[in-house]
Amino acid sequence: MTIQEIKTADLSPEAFIEDQCRRISEQVGGATAVNALSGGVDSSVTTMLAHRALGSRLLTYFIDNGLMREGEPASVVSAMRDLGVPVELVDARKEFFSALKGKTDPEEKRQAITDTFYKTVFGRLVKESGAPYLLQGTIYTDVEETVAGIKRQHNILAQLGIDTRAAYGYTVIEPLIQLRKTGVRMIGKALGMPGKMYHRPPFPGPALAARVIGEATPDRIALVRSATVVVEEELAGIDAFQYMAILHQDRVTGVRDGKRAYGFQIEIRCWDSLDAVTASPTQLPFALLRKMADRITSEVSGVVSVTYNVTSKPPSTIEAV
Incomplete structure (x- = not known):
């Protein structure tokens, strides 16, 4: 694994935020980027970073996959809008349950969610928007567990040799990939997010399908x-x-x-x-x-x-x- 972890003892939140905003802005340039918001700590912090870097050139979507906790889609969208981030709620429940039908093997379920998320849903949104970039909240532990063969995390793509531009039509940007959860919470606090957002218990990418x-x-x-x-x-x-x-x-x-x-x-x-x-x-x-x-x-x-x-x-x- 070639990604260099930034340990919490070495993390300067303000410097990290400044560096990542600059990187996001430089990579996207004058184009538009699509952002995947799930409401979890990682995706919420990524959303705030990307919003600071890109402003109106960021299109943030919350995908209602039918797998979220009670009332979560509406509450997450409302919380982000209160922070000044416009979010569009996309109803994709039919697509996800169709993809999961008949599947019981954990890896098959994760793959079905991955394909539906990146190819079916976001593939369509990116095509409609013309955005060549997708931002998502991958963190270091996601990569570590997938590469080690412990558990395939649904958001690990490039680290498995997947060319996202060839496979899905866009390039994935992962500003938090060098951090673990504790570091991500530090960034959320430095960004001025409410504690209830950056201190939420972790929630898996496959949502309740993982439970x-x-x-x-x-x-x-x-x-x-x-x-x-x-x-x-x-x-x-x-x-x-x-x-x-x-x-x-x-x-x-x-x-x-x-x-x-x-x-x-x-x-x-x-x-x-x-x-x-x-x-x-x-x-x-x-x-x-x-x-x-x-x-x-x-x-x-x-x-x-x-x-x-x-x-x-x-x-x-x-x-x-």
Whole structure:
């Protein structure tokens, strides 16, 4: 891997912002660039950097892929507009669920999302706009895990030998690729972003499809979305790196109204980590775990079992898929 990491101890946020804005401006020149906003920390910081560098020559899109958390598309678009960044919301739910239909293998699901995102959706937007550049929030850990063969991150392209101009019709710009998550948060703070934006728990590029083991159908996404609401409400005050709900593939035996019921199993994960390279399960109070289990089994239709992951990374990974 030829990318040189900038460690947090060596990072000067102001100098980094100035350098990246200059680089973005020089590369785009007088052209227009399209920006991929997902609402996560990385894409939001990239959006603010690119907006500072390009102003009105930046076209920012939020792609509603049907895989986001409850109310997220509208809230992210509104938050960015409050910061002076115009964002267009694009409904691409049909394209993404069509691409995911019948797929259960994690890598096939990631590839389907990658192809739909870059070729089907952004390929169309770039063609319509005539923009020769796409900005996205790839960070160093994304590249590291993909190159090491741990997990293919959907936003890794050039590092796998993919010529994006030949494959998709545009060049990808990745201003955060030398940073890990902690460094990205430092840049977000220096850019004057609200803490609730740059301190958000990490959220995967494939969104809730990364938290459904097996096929990511609209119904299964809706189920894990509802469980995610409970987990994020209950753990909002916890000082953890990341937390999530995961829907398992097989149904398990449960009991409702004195009768056997085959239902769904939700796994909760909560992590302590600095860089996502290694992580340890957060030692949550047992009463809190029981509260989440009670809420999920009563509020999320069909769930009869809730578990908590206690395995460190490695050998586990932060996301399940």
